Amino acid sequence: MFRADIGVFGSGAWGTALAITWARAGAKVALWGTFPDEMAQMAATRRHLRLKDVAFPDNLQTSDDPAAAFAAPLWISAMPTQVTPEAWRSLRPRAEQAPELVIHVSKGILQSTHQTLSQALTGVLDVPVGALSGPTFADEVSRGVPSAIVLALPQTVSDERAKALQAQLSSEKLRIYLSRDVVGTELCGALKNVLAIAAGLVDGLKLGYNARAALITRGLAEMARLVEVLGGQPSTVMGLAGMGDLLLTATGPQSRNRTFGELVGRGQSVDAARDALGGQVIEGMFTCEAALDLAQEHGLDLPIAAEVQRLLNGERPEEAVRRLMTRSLKSE
Structure with missing residues (x-):
């Protein structure tokens, strides 16, 4: 049975590039997307339409069923910013249990509320929410081009756990710097x-x-x-x-x-x-x-x-x- 270490919610180029990177580094990653035809094509070709030159590692699973991603102890939210809160309002009740925290990788301010995603999602998910952001193009990250990025975690996450997450999400080609400045x-x-x-x-x-x-x-x-x-x-x-x-x-x-x-x-x-x-x-x-x-x-x-x-x-x-x-x- 596939037991994911990381669940990535959102199968756009950026979410998929991160999923590829973490799977390539040895993690078992479950990638969920909302469109059945698109996910079926990705499962069959083992490629993303916008990252065509990069084959998926064996330990990356793709599906339009979020069950495998829900079962992972760490959730990564990679959906378009403006639809993310509503998407999670629909998704969250379908999960049997919540992770200790969620990290989102989307960029933007919500038009409707003028909130950042960590502010909006903390109430929706009822768990701490961090952010992963920095100077990265999806295609370069997916191809293993050396990149550096910031993992911003709230103070409610202990220093010990923050450092463990930093180590878990870092790889030889993706260097992660830790921050406490989420907003x-x-x-x-x-x-x-x-x-x-x-x-x-x-x-x-x-x-x-x-x-x-x-x-x-x-x-x-x-x-x-x-x-x-x-x-x-x-x-x-x-x-x-x-x-x-x-x-x-x-x-x-x-x-x-x-x-x-x-x-x-x-x-x-x-x-x-x-x-x-x-x-x-x-x-x-x-x-x-x-x-x-x-x-x-x-x-x-x-x-x-x-x-x-x-x-x-x-x-x-x-x-x-x-x-x-x-x-x-x-x-x-």
Whole structure:
């Protein structure tokens, strides 16, 4: 009988890449997805459609039945951010018992409640919820390219258990750093997607490397302001979960958010740019308005995020750049 060490809930590219990595390192991993046809194809081909070059290790099991994943002592939530709380409200009653904690790997802020996923899921699951986040592209992690990431766990998890989880989820090719700043880690992972859209806009308008460097740097300052006022730590912003993830997502050609911004900068409509990316989730689109609402509640100014929201509302990209460049002069 297959007894999983880790249950991964969500069969997108990122959840699958992590499942492959942990299975390759020796863990027994049960990967659950909600679409029967997709899971049947993955079981038959032993591959993911977006990770075609990587075969699944033998100790990775895929299914649209969550029973094997439920039986694992550690649950990893890897579903799209905006549907995750409702998905768990449906899933949780089907499990005979809960694990000691859940770690989510999704990035974003909930549009409906302006919560991070750890805040929302703690009430839904009634167990501690941590986050795994950092500068990682799914395809590179699945292929075993050396990567580093942050495991943020709440204080209710003991230091001894936190270190054990860090060791369990680390591998020769995936180095994990431990943090206790869950909300800061989550907010960094959410906001960098908004800023990546803006960086893509700069690329699409062919404004050059100077402008992109300036935007990323000032974007980091916006990230820091919101993270700190909501209880996160400055060190998180300057680490892998903040600056590291922002640099990757704002410059990497595989970034959906950056590519979306670039297409809009080249003149495509928001809908056309989304269609060009195959309907993939553009996390920054969902996060932007929620981040601005949170900023307004706390009296913060996020000018780059504000221009991204105007862009999403259909304003011309050239106008966004003009407004940013003609704002009143300030001290850094």
